[in-house]
Amino acid sequence: MPNRVLVADDLSAEGIRILREAGLEVDVKVGLPPDALADLIGDYDALAVRSATKVTAKLLERAARLKVVGRAGVGVDNVDLDAATRRGVVVMNTPGGSSVTVAELTVAHILALARHVAQATASVKGGKWEKKRFQGRELAGKTLGVVGIGNIGSIVVNRCRAFGMRAVAYDPFISADAAARLGVTPVTLDELWAQADVVSLHVPLTEQTRNLVSADVLRRLRPGALLVNCARGGLVDEAALAEALAEGRLGGAAFDVFEKEPPAPDHPLLRSERFICTPHIGASTEEAQAAVAVGIAEQLAAYLARGEVKNAVNLPAVSPEALERVGPYLELALRLGSLAAQLGLGLGGVEEVKVEFAGELASAPQRPLTARVLRGLFQHFLEEPVNEVSAPAVARDRGIAVREERSADAEDYVSLLTVRLRGQAREVVVSGTVFGRKEPRVVRVNQFRLAAEPEGDLVICENDDAPGVVGNLGVALGEAGVNIARIALARADDRSAAFCLLNVDSPPGPELLERLRRLPHVRSVRVARI
Numbered sequence: 277m278p279n280r281v282l283v284a285d286d287l288s289a290e291g292i293r294i295l296r297e298a299g300l301e302v303d304v305k306v307g308l309p310p311d312a313l314a315d316l317i318g319d320y321d322a323l324a325v326r327s328a329t330k331v332t333a334k335l336l337e338r339a340a341r342l343k344v345v346g347r348a349g350v351g352v353d354n355v356d357l358d359a360a361t362r363r364g365v366v367v368m369n370t371p372g373g374s375s376v377t378v379a380e381l382t383v384a385h386i387l388a389l390a391r392h393v394a395q396a397t398a399s400v401k402g403g404k405w406e407k408k409r410f411q412g413r414e415l416a417g418k419t420l421g422v423v424g425i426g427n428i429g430s431i432v433v434n435r436c437r438a439f440g441m442r443a444v445a446y447d448p449f450i451s452a453d454a455a456a457r458l459g460v461t462p463v464t465l466d467e468l469w470a471q472a473d474v475v476s477l478h479v480p481l482t483e484q485t486r487n488l489v490s491a492d493v494l495r496r497l498r499p500g501a502l503l504v505n506c507a508r509g510g511l512v513d514e515a516a517l518a519e520a521l522a523e524g525r526l527g528g529a530a531f532d533v534f535e536k537e538p539p540a541p542d543h544p545l546l547r548s549e550r551f552i553c554t555p556h557i558g559a560s561t562e563e564a565q566a567a568v569a570v571g572i573a574e575q576l577a578a579y580l581a582r583g584e585v586k587n588a589v590n591l592p593a594v595s596p597e598a599l600e601r602v603g604p605y606l607e608l609a610l611r612l613g614s615l616a617a618q619l620g621l622g623l624g625g626v627e628e629v630k631v632e633f634a635g636e637l638a639s640a641p642q643r644p645l646t647a648r649v650l651r652g653l654f655q656h657f658l659e660e661p662v663n664e665v666s667a668p669a670v671a672r673d674r675g676i677a678v679r680e681e682r683s684a685d686a687e688d689y690v691s692l693l694t695v696r697l698r699g700q701a702r703e704v705v706v707s708g709t710v711f712g713r714k715e716p717r718v719v720r721v722n723q724f725r726l727a728a729e730p731e732g733d734l735v736i737c738e739n740d741d742a743p744g745v746v747g748n749l750g751v752a753l754g755e756a757g758v759n760i761a762r763i764a765l766a767r768a769d770d771r772s773a774a775f776c777l778l779n780v781d782s783p784p785g786p787e788l789l790e791r792l793r794r795l796p797h798v799r800s801v802r803v804a805r806i
């Protein structure tokens with residue numbers, strides 16, 4: 277059955293075409309009331325929205341099949357991320373798709389403030405010719421203070437430097453090297469408020485950034501400074517700003533976003549002569565709308581077809597550089613998790629999962645790999661679908677401790693990934709590596725060293741280190757019509773036990789398994805499917 281996508285908000289035609297061409301069944305139903313949407317959502321694997329549709333916990337409860345929500349745009353305030361994460365629904369956005377567009381509006385606001393463009397237009401249209409009143413100021417040589425130099429902030433810096441401005445920025449999550457590459461001087465927030473002639477905000481609205489520009493901060497800005505907020509309503513204390521403008525402490529302010537949208541007609545800022553605004557149109561250009569629609573359509577199609585996760589907002593963030601490094605190990609992590617879980621049945625309750633990163637992997641980002649291991653662990657054992665988003669929460673809910681450990685010692689391998697499941701009774705250990713950047717290999721199962729392909733149906737046998745065991749296994753499987761594709765053998769260093777892992781073309785049934793278990797020298801036989 278093809279995957280079904282519901283497009284619930286306006287999405288440009290190009291995006292819908294991409295979804296259909298990917299073989300998805302697409303229904304476009306824009307503007308449904310919440311109840312009607314809730315009645316339909318159970319039939320869909322993916323939901324594409326912009327900002328209008330509210331993806332609430334209540335809606336998600338009805339979305340039994342839903343795997344992914346795609347937001348064409350950046351902000352995901354309209355999606356209950358916690359509820360989505362709990363239900364294993366990946367939420368993706370399209371960061372960057374509208375960055376240039378938003379940055380250009382920001383620059384337009386800065387220029388308009390510096391030269392009173394909006395007020396002068398109104399004056400001329402009102403039949404006046406007030407040349408003196410609208411004397412402005414140059415940007416060249418002035419200091420731009422950017423709070424948040426992510427996608428948009430960095431483009432604003434780039435454009436403003438072209439006007440001859442000096443840029444300082446505050447962003448706790450960016451290295452000094454990256455700031456230098458962007459041509460900004462990193463400063464503290466206090467320094468930024470004190471130095472900037474133009475302050476531009478480009479941070480998300482979080483607990484730390486709500487009311488970032490408070491009455492106190494407004495008092496510390498340079499006299500005549502300009503303030504621009506094209507990021508999120510709620511970053512600025514609007515009443516305090518109206519006061520600062522009325523008292524002439526600030527030169528002007530421009531908003532594209534308000535705490536409450538639209539603002540009330542008697543909002544104090546709307547009465548201020550020094551205040552200009554736009555109705556949250558930061559991302560509204562034809563180019564940006566097409567870019568975000570194409571972006572989200574491609575991401576949804578890749579996720580539904582291949583499980584490829586890009587720009588998920590409720591997953592640990594992985595930069596493209598990081599993905600380049602850990603990419604080949606993602607599949608290995610999933611398979612090791614799955615193998616460990618199947619070998620770990622009967623551990624008497626898993627208490628701890630430890631993921632060890634050795635060799636080159638020790639310096640790679642670990643959270644995406646750990647999330648994959650956890651997904652591999654749980655995917656066969658839970659009724660609800662599990663993915664990288666929900667697996668860590670599943671572990672937490674189940675009181676399973678998750679630990680990560682780095683080590684320089686990768687034995688003879690460039691990188692080694694090890695999963696240890698500790699139960700009340702005993703421990704299961706599996707290790708693996710990747711050959712030639714794309715072939716996952718299991719190189720250790722408990723005390724046994726081997727090189728096996730973790731793929732398809734497996735028969736895993738522990739036995740005495742005695743002649744004839746593998747032959748007997750082969751005969752029994754062959755007589756039952758089970759073809760062996762590959763065999764990996766191992767023995768304990770002290771030869772106290774031996775081990776073999778067989779890749780078979782079909783899973784052995786219960787009778788055959790019983791027969792295998794009764795063969796001479798065989799201690800245990802397990803089956804697994806990866």
Ligand code: NAD
Binds near residue numbers: 423506
């Ligand atoms: P981004 O994630 O690329 O950048 C945000 C930056 O803020 C990051 O570098 C992050 O490290 C930094 N940051 C986070 N918390 C911070 C804090 N407490 N102090 C300082 N820096 C902090 O996001 P972006 O794509 O550049 O978007 C920036 C803002 O623009 C967001 O609020 C977004 O919602 C908004 N936006 C508005 C419109 C619009 O229509 N006006 C359209 C798109 C995006």
